[in-house]
Amino acid sequence: MLHYTKQSDPALYDLLQKEYQRASNNIEMIASESTVPYEVMELTGSVFTNKTLEGYPGNRFQAGSEVADELERLANERAKALYGADHVNLQPYSGITSNYSVYASLLQPGDKVLAMRLDHGGHLSHGSVANFLSKVYDYRHYGVNQDTEQIDYEQLEEMARSFRPKLIIAGGSSYPRVIDFARIAKVAKEVDAVFMVDMAHIAGLVAAKLHPSPIPHADVVTSSTTKTFAGPRAGMIFCKEAFAKKIDQGVFPGALGSIHIHTMAAKAWSLQYASTDAYRAIMQKVLDNAKALAAALEKKGFRIVSGGTDNHIVMVDLREKNISGKQFQNALDSVGITVNKNQIPFDPASPFVTSGARIGTTCVSQRGLGPAEMDIIAGIMNDVAENPEDTAVLEACRKKVLLLIEQFPLYTDRAFFE
Ligand SMILES: Cc1ncc(COP(=O)(O)O)c(C=O)c1O
The missing domain is CATH 3.40.640.10 (Type I PLP-dependent aspartate aminotransferase-like (Major domain))
Structure with missing residues (x-):
């Protein structure tokens, strides 16, 4: 698909390859994101x-x-x-x-x-x-x-x-x-x-x-x-x-x-x-994964805003873990899990710092991850929240992320992006 850009603008082509690598090697959990099919x-x-x-x-x-x-x-x-x-x-x-x-x-x-x-x-x-x-x-x-x-x-x-x-x-x-x-x-x-x-x-x-x-x-x-x-x-x-x-x-x-x-x-x-059974199955997985992730995080001592979720969004109150949304987002990003800091209701912290994070399950569900993987992700999130400045822990978490996500390719037709 990028045949012409590759020839005429190598700098831009390079950026596209880098973004492909970043998205492939990260666990994308920003609630407003999804992965579009080739046709789109x-x-x-x-x-x-x-x-x-x-x-x-x-x-x-x-x-x-x-x-x-x-x-x-x-x-x-x-x-x-x-x-x-x-x-x-x-x-x-x-x-x-x-x-x-x-x-x-x-x-x-x-x-x-x-x-x-x-x-x-x-x-x-x-x-x-x-x-x-x-x-x-x-x-x-x-x-x-x-x-x-x-x-x-x-x-x-x-x-x-x-x-x-x-x-x-x-x-x-x-x-x-x-x-x-x-x-x-x-x-x-x-x-x-x-x-x-x-x-x-x-x-x-x-x-x-x-x-x-x-x-x-x-x-x-x-x-x-x-x-x-x-x-x-x-x-x-x-x-x-x-x-x-x-x-x-x-x-x-x-x-x-x-x-x-x-x-x-x-x-x-x-x-x-969106009217097909295949789409419906993915959306069901989105819901199942959000519930599984909320339950797994709760078990690790995170407080889940409103006590759970009915959709693809898990809102986490991080105060029990003594970490702000901003620190959590940055530390998770450094190990390859992408979420966003978010104010929670009645948040004493500013929108730029926040006491919470918003986590979404659409992209991971599209890639095929299931409740068992949500458990692993909750474990990594907990390690990161409790050790946001410990480079040895963060390095170990990065390895776990890579090991997990390489089993679930972002796209299977790599040639489409070359
Ligand atoms: C409730 C709601 N409405 C509208 C928007 C804006 O959508 P878009 O980014 O497609 O402009 C968002 C995106 O964050 C949203 O959450």
Whole structure:
């Protein structure tokens, strides 16, 4: 696949080989990552990348769009069938631009939005002060209950009734539990708010029907197509028919420009793949591994936020181990296990240091690791947490990581990357 780059730009070719080696020799456990199939790489590098297109099938601003029209219609049909949705828009470039597009579709500056706190598991694009949208819309945030570390639905309902938001958002980037979509939909209806679910993290599990779907409950559902969905770097928006026109206008011309139709081709492939038994089996493994990892870490004395997980995310409180999230992330990285530091609910530490880490099981499950390997990984994590500066321990851990991961190749067709 890299034949031409190899000839014309050896420096870049070299970087690609280095990244291949890094990813192959590391245990990738960043919860927002996945490993895409060859087809996704082929299609994102396909001739469709040359086509400039704005608008929708049958109504484009550019000529020569008849094949692309067919592609977008096919992708839309596959998406609607997979998720059982009334309407879909597959033009967003990512999860975050899906969210921006919904805001552009449904909100006016100053409108009120109720969403989950970032430090309790929400997302930057749900009104964090660090994101520019916090200056455009009037956000308030609900959080989790301090005892259960699960969404405080009473607080959410009270806030919905007193704040009267135009939009209520559920979903997040570090929330390991099933969300009661029906309950939030009920209060949204009561206060006349639009209900949006951002299923960026759980989209693959939902597609495989191994996690409750927000589609029947929410007016609008946004998603990334990377994370558990394991497709190309892009986004998607589903909605009830009543919102279809507004959402389409909000995406284009409201928020985005020309379509990444090459990425849409890869999305179309992934949407079909996500309906297969092979995909479902991997998603089941993702869930089994997350549960196994949480249990194994707990046995080693780590505290698991909310007491467990219902998805691919394990949130670990590191305070029992006297190590910060930042130190843990760096020490693990040095032995070849890739995770990210993350604030935990009511975290006394800053987002740059944190008392916790977020660990995801999508990539390892795709590579074929199972519960027995989760046990080994938990052991290595414990050794690292308890000896983050002991070079002999870290070296021994690096060897264990290499020994383990070489049994589960990242890709079997090495030639594809040469
Ligand atoms: C809940 C949620 N929404 C949106 C996004 C953004 O997705 P993307 O990286 O595809 O823009 C993320 C990614 O971290 C996320 O966790």
